[in-house]
Amino acid sequence: MTTTPSAGRTFPHDFVWGAATASYQIEGAVDEDGRGPSIWDTFAATPGRVLDGHTGTVAADHYHRTAADIAMMRELGLDAYRFSLAWPRIQPIGSGAFNQKGLDFYSTLIDDLLEAGIDPVVTMYHWDLPQALEDAGGWPNRETALRFGDYAAKIVETYADRVTVWTTLNEPWCSAYLGYGSGVHAPGRTDGADALAALHHLNLAHGLGGRAVRDILGDTSQLSLTLNLHVARPDDPESAGDLNAARKIDALANRGFLNPVLDGYYPPDLIEDTKEVTDWSFVKPGDLEITHTGLDVLGVNFYSTQRVRTYTGDHARVMADGHGNAAASPWIAADDVEFLVQPGPYTQMGWNVDPTGMTELLVRLSRTYPDLPMMITENGASFADEVAPDGRVHDVERVSYLARHLDAVGQAMDAGADVRGYFVWSLMDNFEWAYGFHRRFGIVRVDYETLERTWKDSAYWYRELLRTDVLPPVEQAAQLA
Ligand code: FCB
Numbered sequence: 001m002t003t004t005p006s007a008g009r010t011f012p013h014d015f016v017w018g019a020a021t022a023s024y025q026i027e028g029a030v031d032e033d034g035r036g037p038s039i040w041d042t043f044a045a046t047p048g049r050v051l052d053g054h055t056g057t058v059a060a061d062h063y064h065r066t067a068a069d070i071a072m073m074r075e076l077g078l079d080a081y082r083f084s085l086a087w088p089r090i091q092p093i094g095s096g097a098f099n100q101k102g103l104d105f106y107s108t109l110i111d112d113l114l115e116a117g118i119d120p121v122v123t124m125y126h127w128d129l130p131q132a133l134e135d136a137g138g139w140p141n142r143e144t145a146l147r148f149g150d151y152a153a154k155i156v157e158t159y160a161d162r163v164t165v166w167t168t169l170n171e172p173w174c175s176a177y178l179g180y181g182s183g184v185h186a187p188g189r190t191d192g193a194d195a196l197a198a199l200h201h202l203n204l205a206h207g208l209g210g211r212a213v214r215d216i217l218g219d220t221s222q223l224s225l226t227l228n229l230h231v232a233r234p235d236d237p238e239s240a241g242d243l244n245a246a247r248k249i250d251a252l253a254n255r256g257f258l259n260p261v262l263d264g265y266y267p268p269d270l271i272e273d274t275k276e277v278t279d280w281s282f283v284k285p286g287d288l289e290i291t292h293t294g295l296d297v298l299g300v301n302f303y304s305t306q307r308v309r310t311y312t313g314d315h316a317r318v319m320a321d322g323h324g325n326a327a328a329s330p331w332i333a334a335d336d337v338e339f340l341v342q343p344g345p346y347t348q349m350g351w352n353v354d355p356t357g358m359t360e361l362l363v364r365l366s367r368t369y370p371d372l373p374m375m376i377t378e379n380g381a382s383f384a385d386e387v388a389p390d391g392r393v394h395d396v397e398r399v400s401y402l403a404r405h406l407d408a409v410g411q412a413m414d415a416g417a418d419v420r421g422y423f424v425w426s427l428m429d430n431f432e433w434a435y436g437f438h439r440r441f442g443i444v445r446v447d448y449e450t451l452e453r454t455w456k457d458s459a460y461w462y463r464e465l466l467r468t469d470v471l472p473p474v475e476q477a478a479q480l481a
Pocket of ligand 1: 022025170171174301378425433441
């Protein structure tokens with residue numbers, strides 16, 4: 001039996017161990033207790049948008065199973081639980097009246113988590129925009145950011161006595177470029193100028209949400225933003241063309257979000273690169289003061305890496321990255337970038353497994369922003385899990401993925417990165433956006449017929465890690481039940 005290189009690595013005692021989910025992916029109950037429709041309800045109901053026509057109508061039925069799910073979290077030994085609030089549950093049309101039953105649902109969830117000794121880490125927005133706001137123009141419309149500011153003020157006011165860590169947005173890259181560029185996510189629009197306007201209005205929404213957090217919570221607030229930053233390496237680091245391709249993706253995917261929030265400007269090269277698509281006149285005087293909130297903790301989601309080069313047009317363009325970069329790039333002035341096939345192994349998403357990217361990203365961030373604490377708000381893997389004859393799910397590939405990435409986080413910490421916590425994606429199997437229920441990321445299995453939860457080996461392994469703060473050997477996972 002091989003020993004795991006990572007086994008034995010110890011994490012600090014105050015390291016925050018968590019698990020993450022998102023409202024549309026787990027809750028179900030889309031028509032209950034006054035919830036309004038979201039863009040994901042509409043998108044999923046549109047034939048051809050989601051694999052096999054799956055929708056989040058029932059999802060993991062978490063709305064009706066919160067007590068049991070919290071009991072499961074307690075058994076796992078979670079310090080914290082990262083979840084999102086469904087805006088259309090709280091404010092059905094995204095403006096005007098708030099829905100008391102929606103507010104109450106999360107209030108009870110928060111109380112029950114605290115009662116179980118689990119810190120609630122709240123994401124204000126994880127992609128389920130009220131449909132009425134999309135009908136009025138969606139994220140390319142500046143109004144949406146202003147409406148988000150009102151919604152944020154209401155939720156912070158409501159829960160500030162119990163919640164200190166507030167993440168405004170989850171992965172605005174996806175909302176902007178997949179929602180309005182490639183159209184593979186809701187609302188499924190394809191227009192480059194809209195995608196870039198969405199990027200700015202999401203940054204503005206972050207700023208307005210951040211203001212609400214700071215105004216209401218003052219010094220005790222932990223303002224956060226979760227980004228899916230990209231590690232896009234040049235194919236040939238000696239080639240000016242390849243370096244330029246990497247720079248372009250870095251501007252679009254990384255600095256386009258980090259700079260307005262942490263430094264108060266948009267990267268000049270991003271504005272220059274995209275000038276054929278938009279003139280950026282949606283950035284109004286004063287906006288960058290609003291976006292420039294700084295952060296108490298940056299949320300980092302990491303899954304895999306990319307390899308890029310400049311496309312010279314002499315062959316069919318390679319579009320090998322499964323994250324949607326390649327599909328989005330023609331719309332956002334990056335159609336001269338090729339995304340090359342990466343060496344494996346791959347997860348079921350087609351994403352390459354490359355933990356060195358995790359270390360590289362965290363070290364880079366810690367050098368650029370030395371005083372910025374970080375937490376890994378998502379990391380995990382989808383594999384084609386099977387229930388074994390013994391009724392268990394022996395998901396050794398997932399355990400190995402988690403072990404290797406946690407070791408990579410540890411290496412970044414050894415190199416000086418200030419990483420405060422780690423949230424596995426995901427607590428349980430759920431509606432994986434355009435892939436519906438065909439991709440399972442959970443450490444707990446959900447049977448979509450019975451909605452029964454079954455701990456996979458990765459859950460037992462994670463529990464052992466949380467109990468000891470020491471990475472257990474991968475090959476022990478099956479024995480930890
Ligand atoms: C991230 C999303 C999350 C989940 C994982 C696999 O991009 O934030 O909801 O779908 O990917």
